[in-house]
Amino acid sequence: MDFAVIGGDMRQAALARLLAADGHNVCCAGLEGGGVECFPPETALEGARYVVLPLPVGGGDYINAPLSGRGIGAEELTGLICPNQTLLAGKVEGRLAELIKERGIRFADYFTREELTVRNAAITAEGAVELLMREMPVTLLGRRVLVVGFGRIGKLLALRLHLLGARVTVSARKSADMAWIECLGLESADTRRLRGRLGGFDAVVNTVPAPVLDARALSELKRDCLCLELAPKPGGVDTDAAGELGIRVIAAPGLPGKAAPESAAAAIKEAINNIINELESE
């Protein structure tokens, strides 16, 4: 199988290496700073069966390619793709989405794959553990930590913190989630009724993309409580209010690609392999 791997960051470069290590022919473009040999896009695409764009691929006129000196236009790139080639990209939107539709390109968005979302949650959870360890002057052992939200990241992070000896409370809204939290041996709380309980925590990690930690909630926190924001922008912590109160907030978007680029690349490779298996068994 032949792959063209185009644009992206160190994770994309790691993906190219992993695909090559699996025995595929891999040809890269727009990854000059990633330690892989690069070619002009038209050369890279020649003969490729799958064209792999990065996560996120970017919704503007150019493909996301921070490691390259030259821009790769979405229009230029889609113009190079032949009918027998399949485009694989992550978080497709904006200009690229339009072009794919207009030009009838065979295409799959690997970011929609649940297995990738789960793997990224696990990498994010471990990255969050590392961040908490690094930023706090105390061990996680024995510390009281609140995880707001019991989605994928909340689940995997809370379990890890608990097993490292932290005293973990997880807040959620649904009664079934409360049951899950307690059945995993964790303490539960209602996200809507955190007030009056917040003063006891040494760290608070938010995973919910809704305003859960507003000025009044933040004012309850100890001044040396660390807030870690894992929800996508604008997040759930009122950073202005936190600033006024003197509470540190660390936002950590895009942890998978930063904390463990090779594991993040392996997760994308798995999603791509699953997509290809499904396409080929059709």
Added chain:
Amino acid sequence: MDFAVIGGDMRQAALARLLAADGHNVCCAGLEGGGVECFPPETALEGARYVVLPLPVGGGDYINAPLSGRGIGAEELTGLICPNQTLLAGKVEGRLAELIKERGIRFADYFTREELTVRNAAITAEGAVELLMREMPVTLLGRRVLVVGFGRIGKLLALRLHLLGARVTVSARKSADMAWIECLGLESADTRRLRGRLGGFDAVVNTVPAPVLDARALSELKRDCLCLELAPKPGGVDTDAAGELGIRVIAAPGLPGKAAPESAAAAIKEAINNIINELESE
């Protein structure tokens, strides 16, 4: 709040005690052998706001009441219920379901509550650990165990076995489940491709209500491998084939009420409280 608690087993008797301990007036019927004071159904229902029937309530002409010497007819009981009373029962079907509909009784089936399903899964998981410990001449520590299925019970059981030092493999079908299994630190397998891998296990626990362990699969198992069937009847293990092969299969239906009746009662009480809160906030 006044409750009439009718029929059921030791779990239902425990439920009556828990409700009373919460400060409610509780009046029982059909629970004579359960160590609680009992009255005729008409007396028990008098003045009650909620009438609590057992899990499972039974789909025939009589309410499930194994601890009572006298039968409590579904027709008789539903005839006693006033318009201002609410019936709470578990797994309502058959005759009782018809009568509830015909007579327009205000009603909720607590068995449909997800929080109860989760709690029951946790009790089942712990009961299964106990069973494996009891039935095997070896410790779980160091043993290779296959859990077939990654539903609620599969998840909670696999984690417990892993933390007790067993070497756990969980089989599933969906690629997202595979990712979850591995992100929890467990070994994954494809339920459709277990053949050729079954010879290494010391115990196999099935949670899937589909024929996953047929004669050919069973023939691969070591002769002293223990099979634990947790799926509802007819289960997923071919017991006839197992018998011919000399492989022990232990079926363990209804574990929550047997392994930990008080915890099982507490889980029903929680579901009932949530139902009542929702009804009263309407």
Added chain:
Amino acid sequence: MDFAVIGGDMRQAALARLLAADGHNVCCAGLEGGGVECFPPETALEGARYVVLPLPVGGGDYINAPLSGRGIGAEELTGLICPNQTLLAGKVEGRLAELIKERGIRFADYFTREELTVRNAAITAEGAVELLMREMPVTLLGRRVLVVGFGRIGKLLALRLHLLGARVTVSARKSADMAWIECLGLESADTRRLRGRLGGFDAVVNTVPAPVLDARALSELKRDCLCLELAPKPGGVDTDAAGELGIRVIAAPGLPGKAAPESAAAAIKEAINNIINELESE
């Protein structure tokens, strides 16, 4: 290598099978009810390099042999042993110890091996978990459990209970043990200052061979608190006082041989192998 395996219970029978499975010639005596072929002691010992007696071997006139119809005298047996044979036995004392000394028999007590003590502690810990699960009408999940003593069994049991979701307190006396307990993520308490804290526990497990739970301490316990006694007789729980208070005490001596005889046999086999390796490398 040739072994004579003499006397003992199901664990000793399992040991004979494990040694045979390793490729040794094994000849048994005094194990008739254990499902292994037996011979008269003189036949069994003929040609054996190692003579393996059970754990405990018994300090009286006869070797401990509950599965045999006939008695095997310590005097008779030691009289059969040749100078080129080595006797391996567990917990040697009393008459047998005297005879070994008098007759100058080459000999090792495998019960003194630390690796066996550790393995037995792990089997005991798992057996104690099973017992608590069986005897309590609630799940260990969420339950408050006190483990008195932080020796081998206390360590391994407390960790298992914690990982199963119980809220575990371990009591000890030394400040270094307190530190260990907390560094494992557990709650610590001072065994000398348990009074005033005992009312909150759902189960108490004693591992200390000293009177730690006297009448006054027991009177603080909830009436439905379960006491599990794991210390050797006379143990640390005042059973008379418990009886008067209506508190259940379950004594569970000799758990390894009962809860997991095959794992217990494997642990003895490992100790024997280590002894033999050291003898032969001398």
Added chain:
Amino acid sequence: MDFAVIGGDMRQAALARLLAADGHNVCCAGLEGGGVECFPPETALEGARYVVLPLPVGGGDYINAPLSGRGIGAEELTGLICPNQTLLAGKVEGRLAELIKERGIRFADYFTREELTVRNAAITAEGAVELLMREMPVTLLGRRVLVVGFGRIGKLLALRLHLLGARVTVSARKSADMAWIECLGLESADTRRLRGRLGGFDAVVNTVPAPVLDARALSELKRDCLCLELAPKPGGVDTDAAGELGIRVIAAPGLPGKAAPESAAAAIKEAINNIINELESE
């Protein structure tokens, strides 16, 4: 109680704050850069009952005081101590040890306290987890890690890595340690027989102060295997050979004070409190 806290790094400054937070009068010297008010040594010592020097206190002519612009001589300082004052210091040796002896100063070395050694091991274990997460381009989840040595740090680190989903092997020499390792659910190896098994690891952590990873052992490692050296100098990894082979070795001495200075200070405070309690109950 009155304390003089003299010299040291951020950990010592945190210790001063913790003692003050406990309600003691605390007076500092030689900690100017640590965010605490400082006085000349003679002022700080005036009226103090306990004089607390840092860990390590330093064996030369001057007390270890990296946050101070001026040197505090061991001779000068010991000259200021009155007969009713007690000196508490960590790792006392060299010049200071001589002076204490000559001048008959009442004194205790808190570094000899086992509870402090255990707490420091736990902080080191967590710091090592953080380092591995930071330095590896992959998650610990799923990674094969070898921990060489089963002392305090080895135990606590191996458990944490295992619970985070790494596949952990611990190597030791004693058969009892092998049993412990396996009874904790970990894989064991013999430190003297690592050859032939080293090629499979993604990271190796050494805790043994002896040459365990020599050139020949290192040559077996994968080129991208990370070596973490936790043993005190000269450590157990041949760094020259590693350099020639292109294998990264990270030495991380003094982790407690760096990774979690406040937890490290709390551990010293606990040791000091225990010493004082013992002195005062004499």
